[in-house]
Amino acid sequence: MPITQSDVDAMTEVLGDYRRQEMTDFSHAWVGMEPTFQSRKSVQKWTKMSAEPGGEDAYFEDKYMLRTQKRVVRKIRKRYEEQQKEGQTHCLFARVELDDDLDQWQVRRQSLLFHWADEELEPLEVRLSLDPETFEYSIKPVPLAWFYDERFVQFLEEFLWKVPRKLGMSFAMAHGGGQFSLSAKTVMTGSLLVDDIAAKLNHPELATWIMDWPNPDDRAFRATRPRAAAFEKILLDYWAGRFHPRAIGLLTAENALLDRGFGPACTAPDGLMDPACGPVGDAREIFQTNFAFGRTVRWNAQNIHPGYWQSAHPDEDGYRPDQIMRYSEGNLNRLQIAGELHVKSGKVLNQEQAPELDAPLDLALLTTEASWENRAQMTRTSARDYVEAQLLYVHHLRHLQKHPHVRLIDSLLQDQILGDAETTLQRHGGEQELNKLRRSARKLNLESSRGRINSDWIEPEALFWASWKSLPAGEKSAIAREVIGNFLTISG
Structure with a gap:
């Protein structure tokens, strides 16, 4: 189906003023997206190289990482141009330009510029950078209004999600995930x-x-x-x-x-x-x-x-x-x-x-x-x-x-595995586990701080799971009910 002028107008009419700072309503808001994905090899490379002196810097110059980065963006461009010729309705842009530069860390970055038929309009820029273990998109600013348009959602799916998957990659939970x-x-x-x-x-x-x-x-x-x-x-x-x-x-x-x-x-x-x-x-x-x-x-x-x-x-x-x-x-x-x-x-x-x-x-x-x-x-x-x-x-x-002026909740059952996690462990006979965590924490704190922080302060994520495991089934169930109930109140 060919793209009509009215189709394009629905996407471009917001471009004129969505960046204006005085336009503070949600219809003029914008979003920045940073989804990440990885390959088995990128994870293995980071694990191995970051453990060696100078390895972290070498990782960002690794031939496999840079080659894969280029491969992804070139495949996106090729797939877009193929579907554009077919007249797919989610191919709203007139052309795709491929470019590269250096990001804020002076690491090679690939960029895709999706241009409208009217060259005066701001193009959509999709950047692809390297991160520890992962490849990370940076897509911003994107008018919030576009996310209510089914064609734009399909555009994201067909090109930014499907292409990495077809190249054997998976979307990553580490280093940002879907922030x-x-x-x-x-x-x-x-x-x-x-x-x-x-x-x-x-x-x-x-x-x-x-x-x-x-x-x-x-x-x-x-x-x-x-x-x-x-x-x-x-x-x-x-x-x-x-x-x-x-x-x-x-x-x-x-x-x-x-x-x-x-x-x-x-x-x-x-x-x-x-x-x-x-x-x-x-x-x-x-x-x-x-x-x-x-x-x-x-x-x-x-x-x-x-x-x-x-x-x-x-x-x-x-x-x-x-x-x-x-x-x-x-x-x-x-x-x-x-x-x-x-x-x-x-x-x-x-x-x-x-x-x-x-x-x-x-x-x-x-x-x-x-x-x-x-x-x-x-x-x-x-x-x-x-x-x-x-x-x-x-x-x-x-x-x-x-509904402004949210009142703070002083106490939650979840506090047992958050701020009160150490007390929870002690209450349920986890003193031995706690001592083990403290020994590991002291070593980690010294290593992470270059020998400056001599403390057995335990990472809250480690305490979260240790305290959760120590809880009786009934208390776990109570926390689970609170978690689901609280979420339903915020999403309803």
Whole structure:
């Protein structure tokens, strides 16, 4: 069936303004996608090479990895052009261009540019990079509206999912899995960002049982007692008005560029927060309150027991101290304005749009890729499942928008295998297992920290499974009922 102009218009009409920062409604939101896949050989290569001195760098220059990377994108282009000639309705783009460059780690990256018939329109860019064990797509920004179009879902399935599978690969759970991000502008109104974080604290099952599995890449906000307490405190500060510009002072570009002055204030005047909808005041005051909150979350909450925290070191590309907090179920590292440095490459973001240093901090200053990342998403074996997970999250946010000010739940049965996991083990006669875990943890902490952290602190994921195994069947059943019941309340 030939593609009609009306077919194309339905996909392209949003391209004119979906990037505009002042368009904060969901119909103008965008999504970033990062599904990953692997081969048996890529896993074996990483396991072997990363154990040798200099092996990690050599892995990213390995002939097999680079050759496979090229093979995937070339096969995608070939498959697209074949189906385009057949007139398939999901082949909406006029042509496909293949390119390559270096990513932020100076690792070779392949790119596919899907161009519209109107060359003035922004093309869809699909990048393919190398990651430990895996190959990772980076597809952003994509208008959220496209995910409601069956043809785009089929486009993802036919080319980005089926091609790797036909080449003998499987979609990977490790190193990100099926994480995605949402435009930051979309959660900078009302109290939406705050309520999403509160909901994540109330629903640890999303990051451990339902949408993801317990792993340090996407560590749950409620994984340890100190971590949960840090999030709880910052939420209390928010609702007390301690991030409002009338409490901390008017924010300017200088605050963002130098990453300072975001609060929270020790005290705040009464009346700065509406319990029903968040910060009071004009659009700028609301934005500044939420931006200050988000930047403080990054350092004061995400940064408490994130995944791999022991490995933080200036010389570790993936574990720099200013990056380590990203290993969380939600990540605000990319809540940035034009002129700031890219969190990985250090390049100036949107340099031509960098504001005056004393310019008031405003929504319009956000960098074009400012986002709120949802990392607690395991891999999806089909594009339809991936899109369903994204839209489930988006519809949950829409629900929160209509029902703001989420109240924190003090105690959950799941806490027995999260912050109270050590106590659970002790309660059920697991002292021997606990001592074994402590010995292993001390060794791991010393190795990971280059000898700096001499502690028997145990990874929460190890405690999660050890405490779960120690529970009697009845208590496991009670937790399982809570997990399913909680998920049904958030998805219903």
